[in-house]
Structures are given as structure tokens and as C-alpha cells.
Amino acid sequence: MTGMFIALLLREIRLSARIGGGFSAGIVFFLTLVTIIPFAIGPDLALLAKIGPAILWIASVLSTLIGLDRLFQADEEDGSLDLLKMSQLPFVWVVFGKCVAHWMTTGLPLTIFAPILGLLLALDGNSTGTVFLTLLVGTPALTFIGAIGAALTASLRRGGLILSVLVLPLMIPILIFGVLATESSQLGVAHFASHFAILGGLTLLSIVFGVSLSTLALSTTE
Amino acid sequence: MMASEADIPHVEIKNLGCSRAGRKIFENIGFSLRSGSLLIIEGRNGSGKTSLLRILAGLLKNDAGDIILSGPDFSESNVENFHFIGHKEGLKAALTVSETLKFWQILLGKGKASIPDALEIVGLSHVSLLPCSYLSAGQRRRLILARLLVSHRPIWLLDEPMTALDTSAKTMFENIVTEHLSEGGIVVIATHEPISIPHQTLSLGSLS
Numbered sequence: 001m002t003g004m005f006i007a008l009l010l011r012e013i014r015l016s017a018r019i020g021g022g023f024s025a026g027i028v029f030f031l032t033l034v035t036i037i038p039f040a041i042g043p044d045l046a047l048l049a050k051i052g053p054a055i056l057w058i059a060s061v062l063s064t065l066i067g068l069d070r071l072f073q074a075d076e077e078d079g080s081l082d083l084l085k086m087s088q089l090p091f092v093w094v095v096f097g098k099c100v101a102h103w104m105t106t107g108l109p110l111t112i113f114a115p116i117l118g119l120l121l122a123l124d125g126n127s128t129g130t131v132f133l134t135l136l137v138g139t140p141a142l143t144f145i146g147a148i149g150a151a152l153t154a155s156l157r158r159g160g161l162i163l164s165v166l167v168l169p170l171m172i173p174i175l176i177f178g179v180l181a182t183e184s185s186q187l188g189v190a191h192f193a194s195h196f197a198i199l200g201g202l203t204l205l206s207i208v209f210g211v212s213l214s215t216l217a218l219s220t221t222e
Numbered sequence: 223m224m225a226s227e228a229d230i231p232h233v234e235i236k237n238l239g240c241s242r243a244g245r246k247i248f249e250n251i252g253f254s255l256r257s258g259s260l261l262i263i264e265g266r267n268g269s270g271k272t273s274l275l276r277i278l279a280g281l282l283k284n285d286a287g288d289i290i291l292s293g294p295d296f297s298e299s300n301v302e303n304f305h306f307i308g309h310k311e312g313l314k315a316a317l318t319v320s321e322t323l324k325f326w327q328i329l330l331g332k333g334k335a336s337i338p339d340a341l342e343i344v345g346l347s348h349v350s351l352l353p354c355s356y357l358s359a360g361q362r363r364r365l366i367l368a369r370l371l372v373s374h375r376p377i378w379l380l381d382e383p384m385t386a387l388d389t390s391a392k393t394m395f396e397n398i399v400t401e402h403l404s405e406g407g408i409v410v411i412a413t414h415e416p417i418s419i420p421h422q423t424l425s426l427g428s429l430s
Contacts, residue, residue, distance in 0.1 A: 080312040088302055
């Protein structure tokens with residue numbers, strides 16, 4: 001089963017790299033959004049440093065949404081989804097694999113770019129480190145929550161907007177605890193750890209519910 | 223030694239019924255297929271040929287009836303016994319011909335034919351490194367026939383498999399089906415095209 005899971009991951013990453021679309025569009029959107037905000041706010045470094053983690057987190061949430069509608073829709077449209085349902089890899093693992101590949105091509109690059117963009121937002125070393133950590137732990141939740149919406153709208157031709165409306169409210173707790181954990185790091189390790197642990201817990205819940213509900217939604221799609 | 227009845231791969235369909243959007247498509251469909259059988263499903267457009275194949279493949283729920291598989295070659299999971307070719311080809315424009323076959327060979331289970339052999343049989347060896355986006359409609363159809371060969375599935379469910387195939391490719395397709403049947407496989411084809419292989423026929427009429 002491991003071989004099949006790795007084959008699925010490699011296929012998804014290869015497709016993402018070759019087609020571009022969600023992967024590159026998400027990164028470009030993230031870079032653009034974070035880059036233009038300092039121009040709008042002006043040279044107030046203290047303000048930038050204060051709201052910097054929130055900017056990075058909001059940009060991550062919005063960038064994750066770009067291309068998320070294609071997570072299952074592309075396979076539904078070309079018939080691959082039917083074959084994936086008939087594969088020897090249990091369908092729940094297919095859904096999990098596609099979500100992991102989506103995170104590796106969207107959430108992970110955003111997390112890696114965030115510390116570099118932190119320089120533009122005048123973040124200090126501590127904030128940069130905690131933003132990186134919270135994004136590393138929190139962005140998988142964005143993908144897995146988004147997968148529920150992507151599965152529900154897989155057979156809709158223009159499901160992108162509906163998907164955003166469906167999943168954005170569910171992503172708000174992730175956003176809140178991601179930013180809170182970063183801000184509370186200034187108050188000490190204990191404050192950071194409590195918020196970070198909740199963020200980790202939310203991510204684990206998102207993985208469980210995201211995979212199971214997406215699998216259920218796609219299994220009932222005819 | 224004679225094989226016992228239980229050892230012979232066998233598909234039995236009993237009283238199958240299907241409705242779509244509140245409209246009854248067909249009802250009381252029943253047939254039995256043994257190892258080496260070919261069933262051709264005929265019927266006018268909208269008579270439920272595709273729906274029947276999708277029900278057999280486990281991709282669509284039936285309203286009534288049972289699908290019973292028996293035999294030593296069948297997997298415990300019903301869906302893993304079937305290979306379904308539908309109107310949608312399941313090909314990714316950005317993947318090469320070889321990458322496509324390699325992926326499905328892993329996911330669907332390795333068949334008897336290697337990827338180079340399968341490409342040779344369907345006449346696509348010269349485009350093995352090309353992305354699928356460069357293939358013509360007929361070549362795409364040949365590629366999904368190659369996918370049948372590289373994966374191990376005893377029952378093939380083929381929905382209009384000869385669409386876009388030229389005359390030589392249709393002969394090649396019949397050879398592939400004959401070979402699969404001779405190895406004990408079962409094939410169900412929904413088609414409007416004539417087929418020269420001996421077969422049973424199921425005609426789906428329209429229900430008012």
C-alpha cells in the first residue's frame with residue numbers, strides 16, 4: 001500500500017509542478033499580498049511588526065483557497081476519480097494522499113516563504129520563528145478543511161466561490177489560534193505552548209474530519 | 223481433474239433496477255457470465271447502458287437487485303475485480319504516456335503485460351515519452367486500451383470502447399478482448415458497433 005500511496009503523491013506533485021495553476025498562483029498571490037501591504041500601511045515599522053504575523057496568516061489562508069476547487073474537480077472531470085475509487089488503494093487513503101500532496105505544494109511553500117517575507121514586515125527573530133512554526137502546524141488544517149468544500153463542490157463547474165463561503169468560517173479558528181500563538185510568544189514559552197497545542201489539536205481534528213467527510217462526499221458523488 | 227463449480231469465475235446479476243432523477247431507467251435485469259464470456263449491451267441512447275456498467279463497477283448505486291461474484295480469481299473487494307472504461311478517459315494532459323501507464327499499473331494492480339509490451343500492442347511505442355495532451359482522440363483511446371493490459375482486473379466493463387478508433391485499431395481491440403477471454407476473463411461492452419467475437423447480447427429497452 002505504501003508504494004501506491006507514494007505513487008499517488010508523486011503524481012499529484014508532478015501534476016502540480018507541470019500545470020502550475022493552484023500551486024504557483026497561490027505562491028504568487030501570497031508574495032503579492034504580503035509585499036503590497038507595507039506600501040499601504042507606510043513606514044510605521046512598529047505597526048508592521050505588530051500586525052505582521054496576522055498579515056502572513058491571512059495571506060496564507062487566502063492563498064490556500066486559490067486552486068483548492070481543483071483538488072478533486074480535475075479528477076472528477078476527466079474520469080480519474082472513477083478509476084481512483086476502483087484502485088487497490090483504499091479511497092480514504094486516496095483522499096488523504098491528495099490532501100497531503102496539496103499541502104506539500106501549497107501550504108509548505110507558503111510556510112517556507114513566510115520568514116523571508118517577515119523581513120518586509122519588520123518581524124523580529126522570535127516572531128519570524130513562531131510564524132514559521134505556527135504555519136508549519138496550521139497550514140495542513142487549512143488544506144484538510146478546504147478538502148471538505150472541494151469534495152462537496154467537485155461536480156460543480158464554478159464551485160470556487162461556494163467553496164470559499166463554505167470553508168472560510170471553518171478556517172477562522174485556525175487563523176485565530178495561529179495568530180494568537182505567534183503574538184503570545186512575546187509573553188513567554190508557556191503562553192505560546194498553550195495556544196500552539198490548541199492549534200496542533202485543531203489540525204489533528206481537521207485531518208480526521210477533513211479526510212472522512214471528503215471521502216464520504218466523494219463516495220456519494222455519482 | 224475437473225474444476226468444481228465454485229472454482230469457475232462467475233458473475234450473476236439478479237433483478238437489477240436503476241432510477242435516475244426519479245425516472246426508472248431499467249428494472250429486472252438479470253444475466254449470468256462465466257469465465258471467458260463476452261456480453262454486449264445494446265440499446266438506444268438513454269436506455270441505461272452506461273448506468274448498468276457503472277452499477278457493475280460499483281460507481282453507481284442500484285435501486286434493486288444483486289451482483290454476485292464468485293470464483294478464486296476474484297478479490298474480496300468487489301470493486302477491485304473490475305476495470306471500467308467510460309466516456310471520460312482518466313488521462314492527465316501533463317503526464318506522459320509512460321507515466322500514465324506506470325501510475326495506473328501501480329494503483330490498479332500489475333497485469334500480465336509490461337508497459338513497453340502494452341504500448342507495442344496498441345501501437346503507441348513511438349509516443350511513450352509524449353505528454354497525453356499531444357495525443358489524438360484515437361491515440362488517447364488506444365492508451366486507455368493499453369491501461370487495460372498493464373493492470374490486472376478479471377472483469378472489463380467497456381463503455382463505447384471503439385469510439386475514435388480506426389479500422390486497424392478496432393481489429394487490435396478485438397484481438398485484445400479475445401486474448402483476455404481466452405485467459406478466463408469476462409468482458410462486458412456497451413456499444414453500437416458490430417463485434418465479430420462470439421458473444422451474448424443484452425438489449426436494454428426504454429421504460430415508460
